[in-house]
Amino acid sequence: MDKGKVVSLEDRIPKLKEQRRKKANRRLIFLLLLFFLIIVCVIYFQSPLSHVKNIEITGNHLYTYEDLEKMSGINSNTNIWTIKKDKLAEKLKDTGGIKSAKISMAIPNTVHIDVKEYRKIAYFEVKNKFIPLLENGDMLHDRAMTNSPYDAPIIKDMKSEDERVITKIGEELSNLSAEVYNAISEIRYTPKNTDKWHVTIYMNDGNQVLASLSSFSDKMKHYPSIIAQLNTDKKGVIDLEVGSYFKAFESEGEKEE
The missing domain is CATH 3.10.20.310 (membrane protein fhac)
Structure with a gap:
């Protein structure tokens, strides 16, 4: 064996001692950090922090x-x-x-x-108060307001017990395009013997629409094209119950009625 590569035991002992000391120091530092971290966590959890x-x-x-x-x-x-x-x-x-x-x-x-x-879809008018109606049919009674709102259609002539009708209105309004939805001013519940879903819609442009909630959103999506085809400045009633036809107001009295 080459004598140059032989390491005596006396030479190795100090190196082993140094390695063990460093290893012990690292372990001690780790334990101290862990202990300090635990103390900090305990103080944090138990304090107002x-x-x-x-x-x-x-x-x-x-x-x-x-x-x-x-x-x-x-x-x-x-x-x-x-x-x-x-x-x-x-x-x-x-x-x-x-x-x-x-x-x-x-x-x-x-x-x-x-x-x-949920999207606020309309206001339900009852006893001079306007209660927000959501798209899922819920009414936020605690958010009722006394001033007439302008950011959504107003539902009139309906009792709060008509929950199915109110829910249906919310669903149908949710299906409208923004253009048609923003054109609606008021919705009045006007049921007939032949149609319990019948409603009268008052539009911001001065026209009225007669429709059934059972096909309301499907029929109302054609409202812009119907208005464009009328080619008249006169206002009137657009009946969308069966097909669609227009009847101009004959007088201001009829319009009010």
């Missing part, structure tokens, strides 16, 4: 920030780690106006709530 300080809410239009904050039940005493995201989402959906909700957390103390609301 883990209480909710910020609530970020996005996607809301029907409800205000304050409304949703109150609905969530979260306050400055709520520990962020006690919040059950699925249960909170279901709780918000139970309010009636929320279609879905996503909850997320941001360390150390921020909760983000992203909601998707």
Whole structure:
């Protein structure tokens, strides 16, 4: 054996001791860091640092920030780690106006709530109040307003007990194009013996439309082309129940009627 490659035991012992010392030091540092991290976590979980300080809410239009904050039940005493995201989402959906909700957390103390609301499709007029009607047929009684709204059609001459009719109106309005939907001013429930779904529609252009909710959205999608074909400045009644025909108002008195 080549004597140049032989390492004596005396030479190896200091190197082994140094390696063991470094290894022990690394292990000690790791344990100290782990211990320190555990202490920090315990302090964080047990202190007000883990209480909710910020609530970020996005996607809301029907409800205000304050409304949703109150609905969530979260306050400055709520520990962020006690919040059950699925249960909170279901709780918000139970309010009636929320279609879905996503909850997320941001360390150390921020909760983000992203909601998707049902579309407000009309206002239900009852006793000089205007109650928002959603696309799913729900009415938000707690959001009623006294001033006449202008951002959605108004439903008149209908009782709140007519739930099937109200739901049907919401469904049919949801299926309209923006052009036709924005052209509607009022919807009046005018049932007949031959058609319990009969409605009279008052348009923003001054015309009236007679239709049945059973085919309302299918017939109303042709309204712009019908108006274009009339080629007259006169206003009148457009009957869409069977086929479609136009009858001009003979007098202001007939128009009012």
